[in-house]
Amino acid sequence: MRTTIGRRLTGLLTGALLAAGTLFATAAPAQAYDPDPSVSTYYRDTDTCPCSGGTLTDPFDGTYFAHDAGGTAVKMELNDAGWFIGKVEFHPNDEKLWVYDTKNDGDTFYVAVGYSSGGSYHDLGTFSAPGTSETVDLTVKDFDIPDGAYVDITVYDGEGRADLIAAARGTGGAVA
Template identity: 90%
Template sequence: MRTSIGERFTGLVTGALLTAGALFATAAPAQAYDPDPGVFAYYRDTDTCPCSGGSLTDPFDDTYFAHDAGGTAVKMELNDAGWFIGKVEFHPSGEKLWIYDTRNDGDTFYVAVGYSSGGSYHDLGTFSAPGTSETVDLTVKDFAIPDGAYVDITVYDGAGRADYIAAARGTGGAVA
């Protein structure tokens, strides 16, 4: 039986698509933390800062909060089965969010940030560390948050704000 060039081409394309589909179907999904990581949250009234040391010490770069009248700084440490896997920091001075992923485990976590001010809520987005092969992956976000605004920081295991892990609330201080 003879087949035309078009039939052979169609057969090749169909076979390639089926092979590609099988490869994608068998690819392992990104690892998810199960159970979710433990989270320890630390708060500092930045009226009394500069602050460092003590519970702000960690194995990667230690946390330092600058003085900022009226601010509440937040540090959230994430641990999985005894491993320090990351941290999230909100610094009122400069309104910066720091996200560290400190374990090359094929997974990341996502941090949603928003603030309440003037009777309304303002969603600033969801962020994560870049996920490279470096020992520490770091993302720093610089926001313009009004003085005295409540800053909500929510950590998720899944993209799209899926699989809630923990939340904390800081306060934006005066401009440093």
């Protein structure tokens, strides 16, 4: 009788552990990219813009930078094993950050933005695309960055600015 009860108890415990494991496995956060995605970074002097085409072309919506004297625009394309997984753009005209996630893979990346002006560094926060089931997820942030400020764009694989992927620096426009 003890053997039968022991087997039943073992079976119940095993089933409960498997069910709990399944529950935790489905609730776990997405895995980080490993290795990190490769990044191609493009800069445009917006004195000579409007700019589009060439290396600014991509399979989702291309990129267009407007004229803004003294500005340096930035486009960062992220690729993972040949897949275009996203892009980050800084537009000096209107000081906008565009973050695109273009692969529904259960993972995202995080973009920290800050600028240097007047001898101080100003952290504007960390942003990511919303992570829906859409083909392209997009977040656009509109900042108030002083003319001529250096704008730092840093891409991370993990929340909390963990696992650095790449960094770039643009410049806010309208420098006299």
